[in-house]
Structure formats: structure tokens, C-alpha cells
Amino acid sequence: MxxxxxxxxxxxxxxxxxxxxxxxxxxxxAEQVSAFYMVGELLGLDGMGRxxxxxSAVALEDTEVCVLxxxxxxxxxxxxxxxxxxxxxxxxxxxxxxxxxxxxLGTMRAEERLAAFLLSLSSRFARRGHSPFELSLxxxxxxxxxxxxxxxxxxSRLFGRFRNAGLLEVDQRIVRIRDYAxxxxxxxxxxxxxx
Amino acid sequence: MxxxxxxxxxxxxxxxxxxxxxxxxxxxxAEQVSAFYMVGELLGLDGMGRxxxxxSAVALEDTEVCVLxxxxxxxxxxxxxxxxxxxxxxxxxxxxxxxxxxxxLGTMRAEERLAAFLLSLSSRFARRGHSPFELSLxxxxxxxxxxxxxxxxxxSRLFGRFRNAGLLEVDQRIVRIRDYAxxxxxxxxxxxxxx
DNA sequence: CGAGATATTGACTAGGCTCAATTGAAGTGG
DNA sequence: CCACTTCAATTGAGCCTAGTCAATATCTCG
Numbered sequence: 001m002x003x004x005x006x007x008x009x010x011x012x013x014x015x016x017x018x019x020x021x022x023x024x025x026x027x028x029x030a031e032q033v034s035a036f037y038m039v040g041e042l043l044g045l046d047g048m049g050r051x052x053x054x055x056s057a058v059a060l061e062d063t064e065v066c067v068l069x070x071x072x073x074x075x076x077x078x079x080x081x082x083x084x085x086x087x088x089x090x091x092x093x094x095x096x097x098x099x100x101x102x103x104x105l106g107t108m109r110a111e112e113r114l115a116a117f118l119l120s121l122s123s124r125f126a127r128r129g130h131s132p133f134e135l136s137l138x139x140x141x142x143x144x145x146x147x148x149x150x151x152x153x154x155x156s157r158l159f160g161r162f163r164n165a166g167l168l169e170v171d172q173r174i175v176r177i178r179d180y181a182x183x184x185x186x187x188x189x190x191x192x193x194x195x
Numbered sequence: 196m197x198x199x200x201x202x203x204x205x206x207x208x209x210x211x212x213x214x215x216x217x218x219x220x221x222x223x224x225a226e227q228v229s230a231f232y233m234v235g236e237l238l239g240l241d242g243m244g245r246x247x248x249x250x251s252a253v254a255l256e257d258t259e260v261c262v263l264x265x266x267x268x269x270x271x272x273x274x275x276x277x278x279x280x281x282x283x284x285x286x287x288x289x290x291x292x293x294x295x296x297x298x299x300l301g302t303m304r305a306e307e308r309l310a311a312f313l314l315s316l317s318s319r320f321a322r323r324g325h326s327p328f329e330l331s332l333x334x335x336x337x338x339x340x341x342x343x344x345x346x347x348x349x350x351s352r353l354f355g356r357f358r359n360a361g362l363l364e365v366d367q368r369i370v371r372i373r374d375y376a377x378x379x380x381x382x383x384x385x386x387x388x389x390x
Numbered sequence: 391c392g393a394g395a396t397a398t399t400g401a402c403t404a405g406g407c408t409c410a411a412t413t414g415a416a417g418t419g420g
Numbered sequence: 421c422c423a424c425t426t427c428a429a430t431t432g433a434g435c436c437t438a439g440t441c442a443a444t445a446t447c448t449c450g
Contacts, residue, residue, distance in 0.1 A: 024294050028382065030302045034294050046294060049287035055294060074279065081273060088269075091286040092244035098293035099219050099229050099241060099250060105300035106344035107225045110406065141429065149301035154406060156430055172415080172429080187223065305438065336397065349438060351398055367397080367447075 002043075002057040002065065009047030011069045015039050018063025019138040021147075024055045033147040035097075036060075036139060038124055042068075045094050060138040105149045108187075113148040114158045115186035118168075122177060133180065137173040197238075197252040197260060204242030206264045210234050213258025214333040216342075217250045228342040230292075231255075231334060233319055237263075240289050255333040300344045303382075308343040309353045310381035313363075317372060328375065332368040 002013060005025060015037050022043055025031040034055055037043050047053040048070070077084040104113055118135065126132035137144070141152040141159075148155070159175075162168040167183050169176040177183060197208060200220060210232050217238055220226040229250055232238045242248040243265070272279040299308055313330065321327035332339070336347040336354075343350070354370075357363040362378050364371040372378060 024298050026298055026302060030298075032298050032301045034297055046287060046290045048283045049285075049291050054291050074276070074283075078273065078276060078279065081269070084269070084273065084279075088243045088282075088286070090244075091283070091290070092241060095241045095286070095289050095293060096244050096249050098290060098297065101297055102229055102293065102300060103219050103221055103225075103227050105297060106227045106341070107221060140427090146301070151407060152429080153408085153431085156428095157406090160430075335395090346439060347397080348399085348440085352438090355398075 002059065003047075003053050004056045005052075005054050007047075007053050009044070009051050009053055009070065011067050012042055012044040012047070012073070013057070013065040013067060014042050016064040016066050019060045020063055020065075021058050021060055021139060021143060022055045023058060031146070032149075033139075033143050034101075036143075036147065039128055042090060042094075045091055048091075060143075110148075110150055110154055110158060111161070112187050113150065114144075114155065114162070115183050117144065117148055118175065118177065119183060119187075122180075133177040135175040135177070137175060197254065198242075198248050199251045200247075200249050202242075202248050204239070204246050204248055204265065206262050207237055207239040207242070207268070208252070208260040208262060209237050211259040211261050214255045215258055215260075216253050216255055216334060216338060218253060219250045226341070227344075228334075228338050229296075231338075231342065234323055237285060237289075240286055243286075255338075305343075305345055305349055305353060306356070307382050308345065309339075309350065309357070310378050312339065312343060313370065313372065314378060314382075317375075328372040330370040330372070332370060 002020065005023075017039060019039075020037045020043060021033050022035040022037065023031050024034045035043070037057075043057050044053060046055055073087065077087050104116055108116065121135050121137075122132040125135060139147075141155045144150075145152040145155045150158075159168065159170045162183075163170050165182070167177070167179045167186075169178055197215065200218075212234060214234075215232045215238060216228050217230040217232065218226050219229045230238070232252075238252055239248060241250055268282065272282050299311055303311065316330050316332075317327040320330060334342075336350045339345075340347040340350045345353075354363065354365045357378075358365050360377070362372070362374045362381075364373055
């Protein structure tokens, strides 16, 4: 665990190697995975508002991060307007990303959610130079379910259903996309999740 | 409509009078209300990332906004570090707020969602000097349902159920909270939504 | 007053959850 | 190296919550 909800905020982190998840907890105890982070992505942005992180960051495998102290960031932003703009953009894009997840949780059915999730992963893999068709998941079915607002059983069943439909090859946490177009078509008429 | 998803971004807006909603749309056409904004709150923050708004802002009644051109904001932030920090805080808090909504959509049952929504509204009303027990909703049942990931029929039924349970008095869009503690208790053991 | 939008209520259905059993994978220690 | 434990994943059966479809009621406003 890199930081816990409630910890005082003084840095954001960039993933250098590995993979992490971000978890938010309800007062009642229920918790939900709010994001997965891969190499090159930033986490901890939610801490700047109140000076405390309100999610916890947990590594899903051996992971190295780059610590970016907030004081340093603020200074850099002050000195270099272009850096300042980048920072705004990063924060704003995190808002957009979350809005997409809200859309997923609020309007999609289970199959659509998993398809959107896999397609999103696929494009992120591709952006990092990996094959967009061979996904190596680092998280459990439970994590995926939590992120998608489903139970782990439903996620497992959906993998089975997609496999039977010829869309995927599933071998534990290795998922191969065999019919990319077909997977996209699961998203109702014909759409894809940007990020 | 103040701005539409896709419009080029050049300003954020502060509500001076009235009430607005923010709507995101899926490529497939399905749409969802992603936030409601009251007096004093900021909207349009999601546009900074890509230079285009990715949600639409729609007024729910006669509304006046204060236009805050981004160029001006960036300049002020550069000149006054305290302003810069406030801006980060605002952006970050929007992220936190969205995470709470994701928690709501991902983990709560219908009753819990509506209770959380009403309690959140209640505290926002209180912060603006209104009674926390007399909520004047400006949005339709459909808007509420969309925001909470429910159908308008379910929202209507829940209002009825809460009324019968003595928690609320419901008169169209005027909702009076008659049993604040009871409403809080709907949130499983005993919790409340911060914002 | 009438038209259109909004809200309520009912009956039925279905998608995803719960509970439960089983299998499989991975790590531990003798 | 293999039994043993533990954790993760799969699969099944039955149920329940919220969605769908449909009929009315109520409000708002020209």
C-alpha cells in the first residue's frame, strides 16, 4: 500500500513499473476500486483538495513509483506556465475519466461494462507499446467486479460467455481478444470508450 | 444550454443565481446527468483537459452565471500562488466528488442512493443559508434517476416509500425531511455522504 | 380550458446477486 | 518433492431488486 485514505497529502506519484489500484471506502465499510493505474499514469490527484488522500493506493504486483512532491510541482508550475497548463490538463482529464466511469456504472448493462473495460485496457496497452490483443490482467475478478459495480461471479460468467461467443480467449489472468470488432459491438449499437 | 459537449473550452462558470445540470452522452446515445450545480458552484472544469467540454451544461430554471475566462484564470493563478492553490483544490475536489458518485453508483442499492442524494442536497442547502429540511428540487424525477443510475419510476416509488415510512413529506418538487436521522439510517449501518 | 410535460402507481419480467459447492493455482513447510 | 493450506476462479440454483411496459393522474402554461 502506497498511501491510505486519510493520510496527509504531500505528493502525487507516477508509476514507473508495475500496476496499482485505487480504492475508496464508504463509512459503512463497503469499498470500491475507483481506478487502475499502469506504467506512466499518475495517482494521488484526489488528495490536493482537502490535503488528505481520500482513496487508498494498493500495488497489484511489484511496482516502482516516482514520487512527485507537491511543493516541487507547485513551484515548477509557477515558474513554467506550460507546466502549469499540463497540470491543469492532467487534473481535468482525471475528471473526464471519472465521468466516463460514472456513465459506465449508471447506464451500461453487465456485458457492456466488461466490454468497455477490456477495450479501454486494450487501448492503454497499445499506447504503451504492447499488443492491444493480449491483455495481462494484474487484478483479481473481485477487483474487476468492484470497479465495474458487479460481483466477481458475474465477471467470471461474463468471461465465460465472451469466450463461448468467440470474442475472447481466457486463461486465468491472460485475456486474448479474438474478435475486436465483436467486442466493440457489445457496446450497444456501436461505440467505444475513449480512454 | 450554457455549453454543449464538444464545444471549445475557454471559460469556466460560477453559478450566481439558479441551478444547472451537467449531462454526459455515450456514443450510443444514452445520456446521464453527471452533476447538479447550485449557487456558488463551478462548472465546466472538465473542459480544461482536451480543450473541449465533454459534458453539456443545461439550466434547470432561470439562471445567471459568472463567466470566468480561462486565460484570466491562468494569469491570476500565475500571479498569485494562493489563487493557484485554490484552483488545484477546486479541481481536486471535483475528482473526489466524482469518486463519491462512483461509490454511490457502484455499491449502493436504490434506497441508499436516494437517501444519499437527499442528504447531500440537504447539506448543500444548509451551507447556502437555507433550511436543510426543506428542499426545493429543481430537477425532474427523470434527472434524479439519471444521476442516480435509476429509472424515473423507481425514484417516484422511493419517494412514496420514504413518505410512507415517515421520513419525508413530498409535494411534487418540494421535499421536506421529517426524520433526518431515519434518512441517514437508510445508508446501511450509519453513514452519510460528505459533500 | 386544453395540450403537453411530469409524476404516480400497478403488473410483470429479467438481469444480476446470494449462497453454495467444486475446481484450480500457488505458495509453505516438513 | 509432495501433502497441505490458502486464495482465486468457475459454475449452478434460486431469489430479489429494479427495469419495462402501460394506464392514469396531476401540473404548468399558453
